Amino acid sequence: MTVLDTFGRPVRDLRISVTDRCNFRCVYCMPKEVFGRDYPFLPRAELLTFEEIERLARAFAGLGVEKIRITGGEPLVRRNLETLVAMLAGIDGLDLTLTTNGALLARKAQALKDAGLRRITVSLDSLDDEVFRAMNDVDFPVARVLDGIDAALAAGLEPVKVNVVVKRGLNEDGVLPMARRFRGTAVVLRFIEYMDVGHTNGWRLDDVVPAAEIVAAIDAELPLEPVQAAYRGEVANRWRYRDGSGEIGVISSVTQPFCGDCTRARLSADGQVYTCLFAVQGHDLRALLRGGTSDEELTAALADIWRARADRYSELRSAATAELPKIEMSYIGG
Numbered sequence: 001m002t003v004l005d006t007f008g009r010p011v012r013d014l015r016i017s018v019t020d021r022c023n024f025r026c027v028y029c030m031p032k033e034v035f036g037r038d039y040p041f042l043p044r045a046e047l048l049t050f051e052e053i054e055r056l057a058r059a060f061a062g063l064g065v066e067k068i069r070i071t072g073g074e075p076l077v078r079r080n081l082e083t084l085v086a087m088l089a090g091i092d093g094l095d096l097t098l099t100t101n102g103a104l105l106a107r108k109a110q111a112l113k114d115a116g117l118r119r120i121t122v123s124l125d126s127l128d129d130e131v132f133r134a135m136n137d138v139d140f141p142v143a144r145v146l147d148g149i150d151a152a153l154a155a156g157l158e159p160v161k162v163n164v165v166v167k168r169g170l171n172e173d174g175v176l177p178m179a180r181r182f183r184g185t186a187v188v189l190r191f192i193e194y195m196d197v198g199h200t201n202g203w204r205l206d207d208v209v210p211a212a213e214i215v216a217a218i219d220a221e222l223p224l225e226p227v228q229a230a231y232r233g234e235v236a237n238r239w240r241y242r243d244g245s246g247e248i249g250v251i252s253s254v255t256q257p258f259c260g261d262c263t264r265a266r267l268s269a270d271g272q273v274y275t276c277l278f279a280v281q282g283h284d285l286r287a288l289l290r291g292g293t294s295d296e297e298l299t300a301a302l303a304d305i306w307r308a309r310a311d312r313y314s315e316l317r318s319a320a321t322a323e324l325p326k327i328e329m330s331y332i333g334g
């Protein structure tokens, strides 16, 4: 079954946040001043159980979802995550992946692979230890994330994608060293424009390094050429090195919004579904699940939510929208 929203967009991707907690305090995502000791993280009973997540994932798959990304918060801090991976890997025809900060990956990569995970994305904002420690704000060293990436490669979780959020004046000098380090390996870099998600990171347009600038900086030393998008809704603009030594992606959600092709839904750890990263209001699926809804009713409810979808926040981004209340990325799932 295919359902289309008010702009004719199907639902193809689902991001599932399995926890709103994290062992990092990245300055652009969970600044310490806000996410401190007293921050009211979700109590355990409010999190969806693995069984509830699987039920929703199957319902979404029935509506056309082909790709599921497990995220958070930091997904690897959720206990026994391999069990959920195994449950989701059992859904036919699904492309299943996970985004992690890599801190616990060296320990968990093989178990994730054995559970049925195919590939993985690791976030790493800089190879410069001092810069990285300041960005994750818990003094976590680069070397241990690199160990996690190596463990993922050794386990066969390929390709390993590495997400790099670029913030002006913070880690922009690290773009070329990253490109040099990973060119010619099984790691595909994806540079991400710093986005105005949530309202705690004090985002300013001046902090954004436009994707075009990132591509130009790399191209000047390591010549690049564009690659055609592989499918509708692909968010990364792909570029390959002209000498055949691999490719990179850039995600220009601020300077070149891609709402027109957005086929993505997001499920928060407590079972709210959001049809846009910038949505203010979610739809409470946990209440439906715990209220005894049948599978047919659940599918019908999801279809109704998707059909009513009219979000295109990034295309409308302006002085007027900047003031809207927004949901934190660590909650909604990046």
Ligand SMILES: C[S@@+](CC[C@H](N)C(=O)[O-])C[C@H]1O[C@@H](n2cnc3c(N)ncnc32)[C@H](O)[C@@H]1O
Binding pocket: 022, 028, 029, 071, 072, 073, 074, 075, 099, 100, 101, 102, 121, 122, 123, 163, 164, 165, 192, 193, 194, 195, 196, 197, 201, 329, 330, 333, 334
């Ligand atoms: C919210 S995290 C969740 C998964 C995991 N904790 C991680 O860091 O990979 C998912 C991705 O969102 C990115 N992200 C977080 N805040 C962002 C922002 N304000 N702008 C752009 N990307 C952001 C992170 O760098 C990460 O690659």
Ligand code: SF4
Binding pocket: 022, 023, 024, 025, 026, 029, 030, 072, 073, 074, 101, 123, 330
């Ligand atoms: S980006 Fe990921 S690792 Fe960093 S604070 Fe947000 S959820 Fe945690």
